[in-house]
Amino acid sequence: MSSKSILTPEMQKVVIRFSGDSGDGMQLTGDMFSQSSGQAGFDLTTTPDFPAEIRAPQGSVGGVSSFQIQIGGTEIYTPGDQVDVLVVMNPAALKANIGYLKPGGTIIADADSFNPRNLKKADYEENPLDDGTLEEYYIIRAPATSLTKEALKDLGLDTAAQVRSKNMFALGMVTFIFSQPLSRLVKFIEKKFAKKPALIEANVRALEAGFNFGYSIEATSTTVHIPPAKLPQGTYRNIDGNTAIAWGFLAAAERAGRKLSLCSYPITPASEILHELSARNDMGAIVFQAEDEIAAVCAAIGASFVGNLSITTTSGPGLSLKSEAMGLALISEIPLVIVDVQRAGPSTGLPTKTEQSDLNQALYGRHGDAPLVVLAASSPDDCFHLAYQAAKIAMEHMTPVILLSDTYLASGTSPWRIPDLTELPPITVPKFEGPPDQWESFMRDEEYLNRYWMHPGDAGFEHRIGGLEKKEGSGNLTYDPLNHERMTQLRAEKVQRVAGKLPDQQVYGADSGELLIVGWGSTHGSIHTALDELMQDGEKGVGFAHFNYINPLPSNTAEVFSRFKKILVCELNNGQFAGYLRTRFPQFTFGQYNKIQGQPFFASEIKAQIINALTE
Amino acid sequence: MPDIDVKVQATPRSRKDFVSDQAVRWCPGCGDYAILANMQKAFAQMDTPKEKFLSVSGIGCSSRITYYIDTFGIHSVHGRALAVATGAKLADPELNVWVFTGDGDSMAIGGNHFIHACRRNININVVIFNNKIYGMTKGQSSPTTPPGVKTKTAGDGSYENPFNIGEMAIASGATFYARVPDNDHKLLEHVMMEAYRHEGVSVIEVLQNCVIFTDGIHDLITGKDTKDDNQVLLEHGKPMIFGKEQKMGFKIDGFRIKEVPYDVNDPDFLVHDASVKDSTMHLALAKLELPEYPVAVGIIRNAQKQTFDQIVHQRIEDAMSRSETPTLQDLFRQGNTWELA
């Protein structure tokens, strides 16, 4: 066994991965550690890794559940490529996760669970903790099961209940290694088990036992101190992407003075938005679980015509089903937000994995000439702001808006500075202020071309909308050929004019130079981290433009591209954004780097691509 | 014919108040004209402010009607009018919502939405123009086309088993179902007003004549000379009698309905109870078919049950009144938060 650990007394950032059987409570453990780290002032990003099957056999590699977190004193944009500390509660967890561990990384193993039965379930012939195969790592063999049982023996719990607390033992050890106090975790336990006092005692004891074990055996070569991050002042919490989207819509409804209608059909990985807003009937959210995806978008269209902020949420296959009705919302020019939490496709594909491959569908996936606004969120906390923006654009510009998120953002978390509602940009719903006889259903605002949102309840403004082509202005049905051409162009122009309200595209790193890295959506963290590392090494000629506004693109996009000699578009699909940019800006050459494995980018992969592009 | 009970409004309205400025473009002689006129007449009598009416339709000849009625209206997507209407009604439960659809629109492409709207018992009204054919796409078989009828897709006669719309509605949980011939204007208006008064989903099947593709398809039931023997008008609380001389009626025989000569003194003679919760008899009545039985028209089922929109909004009200998270800021601060200075 190597005794060299890569852990040092002072570290800027560190990646920890908790893993065990689905029943071992690893998600809770990881969640508690992230809460406590956030409160300690670290920046962090987390990602869970669930088994694909709901009930995989216990102790099997397929049944391993993991939670990865990167914490640090600098800004943290990803949960980390590779892991410094790997917690494994059984042999299967080791087998499933050893590939993520850095050479010299620390393994904290529940030595008790490395018994012949569990070894066999994980297909190990020898105990890997003893057979020398893990020589390049630093192993801490912690008898977590037996020490937890010992600590809890006089509480009158049965053995199964005692053993269930061993995740707290592991958490206690990790807390010790990273020099954090136990007090915040104890509070968390007290809150979580407020209704079951016996479990408070059990979990706190296990936690302390783990902490003390780390202390007394001097388990690691060193304890690690991480300086806290310099995040802006404010109140923070951890938030996952789906909750952030749900809350962004609640905030937008409140700021616009509209009721919120959510009409959705369950689909992985978007369902949590439906769950969260279902629970938010305490805030007046009107939630309708429809009989299918089509009914969901159609119900949202009905709710929108009535004057509510109306949302439908789905993932790729559901977006396909909604596309006909999206055409209706578009030609009727009513506000509607369609959230697509992308997963890896086509068809059922890899339904629990992440990908950015619905971009073309979002941009083009409708019959007829049917452009609409497309936005993409960058991080779990950014989902709040993009959902708010999507709702604002939909209502102010009277257009359907597609908001793209993905599995990685949906289930990942990041700290979120809780905004004051007045910090959020105001939302001005376009109403016609004059008398009804001066109004026509398709008359428009001159600057942004939006029509006015008159709806049931507005006496005298009774009118019909529908899928048939309308006469410009009056909204009467007409087959006039020139009118159809004009309306088609107006609808396209209306979308482009949204750019007038968008912020300029920013560039991180070099403002001009050799190479511009282009990303969009959830890849922000990996690309940002890769570039940071290169800049620390002295690289000065690389810029990074990350797009949240896909259609329309920010007005200065071409100007940004023109400042760099080379452009490399990185995305988790087979080159869809690169293809889109080529049709929009044929004057530039777009290189591309694509990964289509159902996994996010590692920063190291991006780094290698950048170096490659610079030396080519 | 029962009297029409008209609620008096503050400002009396007439049919004209609901006539839009769009030219009506159905084929001359189409049964849709009668439905439109009676609908506008009925709207004028309803106790709803004009701006709180919502008409929703799908696609097909029938669905053009939303352009001809001067209310807020949505001419939506083929088959999806009920889904659109459901979202609208939940968004504003005070709306008086009417869905107009055809047999293709509601029973084929929109079949899923139809059964779920009935199951939920949402308080909207659904008028189905049943001409037993696809009219607008020019004459293909629909899910209600009777076997043997020649269509563009079945030149030798339709060969699929048809749906009975009443059976679909009642079996799916509809609390109101009526069947009306398009040429019985009084009954149309009466049924529309009763559907308006009914709280819950109200399905009105209109036997509508398409002069182009299935002209006369309902003649046996609706024809002047044949209707007395071939239709039985059901009225709540009255014995079910029919026939030219009003001498025939029904009894129960085992699990079946049996035609018998009407005998006023016979206590087993069937009297119509539209409001009974159990739908077994309503289902049996909706299924009476020629040539064995006369076809039932009128309000076959009109039962009370809490509506979907009431339940949804009651829950919102309850949750809001007991809520521990009344503001967004409270919600955002639920769970663990921390301050960074």
Ligand code: SF4
């Ligand atoms: S095709 Fe038939 S249903 Fe359609 S408008 Fe003409 S007559 Fe009426």
